[in-house]
Amino acid sequence: PAQPTPLLSPPPPATLHYELTVHRRGATLHGAARLDWRHDGHAYELRLALSGPSLPSRSQGSRGHIAPQGLVPDYFHDKGRGEQATHFDREGGRIVFSANSPQATLDAGMQDRLSVVMQLSMLLAADPARFPPGARIALPTAGTRDAGDWVFEVAGAEDLDLPGGRVTAIKLERPPRREYDQRIELWLAPGQAYAPVRLRLTTPDGGVVDQRWASTDRG
Known part of the structure; x- marks a missing residue:
């Protein structure tokens, strides 16, 4: 029989700082990234900001509430x-995009592009034994134009030499779902409440955005 999904608990509030490296069109650019995670046990807010001298600033934000099954986004x-x-229109059971894309159905457990990282962290923290190497985790996820299942495969533990020190982390990977889609690689550190200590996006044209953990501010 299938194991019941464990109750998920949010990790303590924290701000993670990263060194940022961007490879594109033959050039390598450097900057910084910051991930702010805030919650009061009921509502949460998550914000990612990227910046650098030669990089256009970019930010993503997710806010919503926390349920026994994890994060429930309201807005991204x-x-x-x-x-x-x-x-995320829960009363109407739909997802509405500002990009004039067709509305999507709001499936149970739906995440956004940012909350999905923390949801994976909470899933692994709740019951690591459920996710051995080769395990697959499917999470319905909405971007800014569409929604669908994101399927992550657990690659296993790796030792990473990061700006913040040597860290053992569990690697998860989501391959491109279709042509012109990104590859997403994510490393979660058990010794840091399964915080994301590295995130790497690879675009179809070979560009890479790599965030590597440098430090953490608690609370």
């Missing part, structure tokens, strides 16, 4: 050269 935004937003 992605701000770069322009700004796009995703609204």
Whole structure:
């Protein structure tokens, strides 16, 4: 029989700082990233900001509430050269995109592009034995234009030499779902409440955005 899904508890509030490296069109650019995670046990807010001398500033934000099954997003935004937003209309059972894309069905457990990282962290922290190497985790996830299942495969533990020190982390990977989609790699550190200590996005044209953990501010 299938194991019941464990109750998920949010990790303590924290701010994670990263060194940021961007490879694109033959150039390598450097900057910084900051992930702010705030909650009071009921409502949460998550914000990611990227910046650097030669990089356009970009930020993403997610806010919503916390339920026994994890994060329940209400609103997501992605701000770069322009700004796009995703609204989770729970009464109407739909997801509404500011990008004039067709509305999507709001499935149970739906995450956004940012909350999905913390949801994975909470899933692994609740019951690590459920996710051995080769395990697959499917989470319905909404971007700024569409929604669908994001399927992450657990690659296993790796030792990482990061700006903040040597860290053992569990690697998860979501391959591109279709042509012109990104590859997402994520490393969660058991010794840091399964915090994301590295995130790497690879675009179809070979560009890479790599965030590597440097320090953490608690609370």
